[in-house]
Ligand SMILES: O=C(O)C1=C[C@@H](OP(=O)(O)O)[C@@H](O)[C@H](O)C1
């Protein structure tokens with residue numbers, strides 16, 4: 001599907017979708033438990049993949065709107081009857097690999113073309129080092145994966161600069177091994193707030209896990225029980241980044257955009273609030289009410305290290321293309337390992353709209369303010385974040401922008417275009 005976006009002014013009050021990262025973890029943690037209810041869950045293509053995995057391991061998952069009732073497999077995943085399709089979801093594939101490794105038999109994991117091109121090698125090696133089996137069928141560290149053979153606990157070394165999801169996978173699975181898992185990082189950890197999300201969620205499910213001098217540690221022999229049997233998912237700050245950016249660059253004069261569902265949590269991507277402020281927009285955050293209000297402003301360029309916040313790169317790149325002066329996005333090599341290589345994708349797609357962008361392996365510089373953005377035919381590259389960020393660029397471009405593959409927003413923000421329309425955006429999908 002294509003989205004045809006005309007220049008638009010936005011204002012009004014909308015609600016952010018629930019967090020994808022918390023939902024994945026909560027559904028899988030509920031699977032590891034005997035029974036749990038997940039409230040305010042994100043129901044999207046990616047989180048449905050994690051629900052499928054919990055069912056495949058023998059759990060039941062019943063959904064009524066955003067409430068998900070799970071009867072779990074109580075720490076002992078069964079052998080799936082069929083291959084598990086993780087679709088486009090890296091989080092599902094990595095976290096489910098940890099779980100599948102506990103099984104006495106084998107599980108086969110696959111996904112779409114994008115997911116089958118993403119790296120899993122360090123996690124496969126870690127499972128092998130912990131006496132499980134985890135292999136890439138093509139022996140290149142990429143899915144399809146064959147995983148199982150009863151991973152035991154112990155100490156394992158793993159690099160932290162490919163994906164923090166490997167750490168999350170080992171911590172979640174390690175809690176139900178006999179002896180637990182000590183993880184020693186052999187490199188700096190990228191995306192580290194995502195491990196904080198894991199530690200926070202594990203604690204809410206009654207599972208102890210800690211940071212150590214060398215990495216992380218989870219004792220074994222634990223069981224998952226959420227307080228009162230329930231867990232509520234907070235709003236998603238990666239999704240909020242598009243809404244904040246829309247309000248900052250395309251707000252109707254004298255109006256504002258208010259975003260509900262912006263409760264503080266461990267999400268590193270809440271850094272978008274300070275980034276937008278640094279660029280010159282006025283943002284008020286009522287943390288108790290979970291409400292963000294942003295007013296339009298002329299933005300100026302900034303420098304941002306995205307080591308902890310890779311998913312913000314497409315949003316920051318668009319803000320930079322609209323702001324005056326250079327915006328420098330540093331420490332972004334790991335953003336190349338996502339649904340697409342998002343460093344190249346943003347450089348090339350923004351260039352189609354007239355932006356002047358310099359791409360380096362670990363850095364993206366957007367030379368803003370040199371020319372106005374112009375509407376163009378751009379490609380979302382099958383990547384939800386590329387589609388959503390280009391939509392924000394289109395709000396202020398001269399003329400209509402057509403974004404190919406708009407349906408991919410269903411990965412993390414299924415009602416993205418409805419929300420845009422509610423804010424006053426002129427968009428047609430066909
Ligand atoms: O654990 C998570 O929920 C995620 C971790 C991050 O990935 P990496 O750890 O691979 O950088 C992030 O990009 C992804 O969208 C979600």
Ligand SMILES: C=C(OP(=O)(O)O)C(=O)O
Pocket residue numbers: 020046088089090091092311338339385412
């Ligand atoms: C990279 C992302 O997710 P995942 O790794 O789960 O595919 C994302 O949502 O931007």
